[in-house]
Amino acid sequence: MQEPLNLAMIIVSAALIALILLQSRGAGLGGLSGGDYGGSGFHVRRGVERLLFNVTIGLSIFFFVLAVLNVILVG
Numbered sequence: 001m002q003e004p005l006n007l008a009m010i011i012v013s014a015a016l017i018a019l020i021l022l023q024s025r026g027a028g029l030g031g032l033s034g035g036d037y038g039g040s041g042f043h044v045r046r047g048v049e050r051l052l053f054n055v056t057i058g059l060s061i062f063f064f065v066l067a068v069l070n071v072i073l074v075g
Contacts, residue, residue: 019056
């Protein structure tokens with residue numbers, strides 16, 4: 001039971017890293033399409049940015065649950 005759990009944690013952590021890097025200000029989705037925001041003012045997430053943000057939150061919760069399960073099953 002331990003090996004599939006570890007594999008799931010590796011996959012989820014790699015997906016989290018990718019999603020967080022996509023959301024960084026320097027390589028944001030707005031900059032990819034040419035609509036880069038100059039300055040560091042307030043920015044409303046819309047469309048794909050909101051989807052990425054929500055998926056990141058969901059994956060982080062899922063990663064936390066996997067980590068707790070890993071501790072419970074090992075201990």
